[in-house]
Amino acid sequence: MTLTPLVYWAQRHEEIYLRVELTDAQNIDVHVHEKVLQFRARGHGAKGLNEYEFNLEFISPVKPEVTHRSTQRQVNITVRKEQRGWWERLVVQERKPVFLAPDFDSWLDDLISCLNDFSFFLSNISGFVSLKTGFLFIYNLVQFLGFSWIFVNMTVRLFIFGQDSLYDTFHTISDVMFFCQILAAVEVLNAAFGVVRTGVIPTLIQVVGRNFILFIIFGSLEEMHNRPVVFFVFYLWSSIEIFRYPFYMLGCFNTEWKTLTWLRYTIWIPLYPLGVIAEAVAVIQSIPIFHETKLFSIPLPKAIGTSIGFSYFLHIYLVLMFLGLFINFRHLYKQRKRRFRTKKRKAN
Numbered sequence: 001m002t003l004t005p006l007v008y009w010a011q012r013h014e015e016i017y018l019r020v021e022l023t024d025a026q027n028i029d030v031h032v033h034e035k036v037l038q039f040r041a042r043g044h045g046a047k048g049l050n051e052y053e054f055n056l057e058f059i060s061p062v063k064p065e066v067t068h069r070s071t072q073r074q075v076n077i078t079v080r081k082e083q084r085g086w087w088e089r090l091v092v093q094e095r096k097p098v099f100l101a102p103d104f105d106s107w108l109d110d111l112i113s114c115l116n117d118f119s120f121f122l123s124n125i126s127g128f129v130s131l132k133t134g135f136l137f138i139y140n141l142v143q144f145l146g147f148s149w150i151f152v153n154m155t156v157r158l159f160i161f162g163q164d165s166l167y168d169t170f171h172t173i174s175d176v177m178f179f180c181q182i183l184a185a186v187e188v189l190n191a192a193f194g195v196v197r198t199g200v201i202p203t204l205i206q207v208v209g210r211n212f213i214l215f216i217i218f219g220s221l222e223e224m225h226n227r228p229v230v231f232f233v234f235y236l237w238s239s240i241e242i243f244r245y246p247f248y249m250l251g252c253f254n255t256e257w258k259t260l261t262w263l264r265y266t267i268w269i270p271l272y273p274l275g276v277i278a279e280a281v282a283v284i285q286s287i288p289i290f291h292e293t294k295l296f297s298i299p300l301p302k303a304i305g306t307s308i309g310f311s312y313f314l315h316i317y318l319v320l321m322f323l324g325l326f327i328n329f330r331h332l333y334k335q336r337k338r339r340f341r342t343k344k345r346k347a348n
């Protein structure tokens with residue numbers, strides 16, 4: 001009758017480990033042919049001193065060379081997998097042989113070494129990725145993905161549907177634009193709490209200005225939803241942001257790509273005035289609608305007998321817009337000069 005020893009097994013991505021429970025093993029013969037490992041040895045097992053043997057047909061191919069090392073208590077066998085990867089089980093048959101069991105000690109060693117590697121990795125990255133950098137990077141990444149989606153979607157629709165695409169921009173794009181612009185409030189907080197080196201006023205003008213157009217002019221008036229002006233405003237906003245946010249993302253790691261830096265600090269020169277002109281057109285188009293619908297108008301006491309229409313405020317807003325454009329244009333011009341002056345100095 002053939003006696004089989006107890007065999008414990010474990011795996012790594014590249015190797016299989018077998019631990020054969022035989023003490024003082026001698027005449028060890030272990031080899032692999034195709035996917036089958038054959039083991040034979042004499043030693044002290046469950047049935048005392050005897051000849052013990054077993055065969056294992058692996059679930060996947062292994063390399064023909066096997067290494068083994070015998071200690072007083074056991075025989076350790078290492079087999080290399082043909083292809084790197086994780087096996088769902090060791091042997092080809094679904095019911096594992098009765099003499100085979102998982103080697104929990106080895107799995108535990110694996111887990112501990114994995115945890116050690118992971119904590120080493122964490123302690124390493126925390127050295128150079130601070131919480132602030134991580135937060136800014138994720139914020140800029142989310143904005144970049146949002147605005148890229150908007151820009152690509154609008155461009156593709158323009159190519160496919162031509163002029164028709166100008167009329168349904170709000171229905172197809174507004175949800176993502178709402179998300180990105182609400183999130184942009186974070187930039188005002190970043191400036192206010194000194195998370196980034198920038199002025200609060202220019203950021204506030206930018207965020208409040210855009211959100212006014214998005215939520216009040218477009219969002220609250222259904223009559224504006226199908227107007228082509230929505231297309232121009234969204235396209236101009238997203239054209240700058242697909243360069244601005246990746247520029248900040250690289251900046252988080254003190255890296256820069258010269259072309260991107262140049263684009264970030266240059267394309268606002270035509271885009272900002274065009275953006276404000278598009279926004280002004282939207283405001284002008286909305287004035288008669290607010291006038292007719294009396295939406296947001298402030299009722300006055302009966303004695304006076306009328307109300308202050310929101311359209312009056314919009315006339316004032318039109319002036320504020322160009323004031324805002326002036327403040328931000330000057331701010332961006334200074335930022336541009338500062339950026340390129342520092343570069344030139346560094347180059348000298």
Ligand SMILES: CCCCCCCCCCCCC/C=C/C(=O)SCCNC(=O)CCNC(=O)[C@H](O)C(C)(C)COP(=O)(O)OP(=O)(O)OC[C@H]1O[C@@H](n2cnc3c(N)ncnc32)[C@H](O)[C@@H]1OP(=O)(O)O
Nearest residue numbers: 196197198202203209240248251268271272275321324335
């Ligand atoms: C008080 C409310 C009044 C309301 C009145 C309303 C009137 C509104 C009228 C105006 C309407 C404007 C509407 C907008 C229209 C358009 O957008 S049109 C399309 C074209 N638009 C643009 O070109 C403008 C794009 N926007 C911006 O550039 C900014 O929002 C800005 C605030 C105007 C300027 O940015 P700023 O941050 O000051 O400049 P930078 O040089 O890029 O940054 C300075 C440093 O800070 C770092 N930094 C900034 N932000 C981040 C970030 N998110 N993540 C990481 N780092 C950041 C940046 O790297 C710089 O650091 P250094 O390199 O070390 O200097």
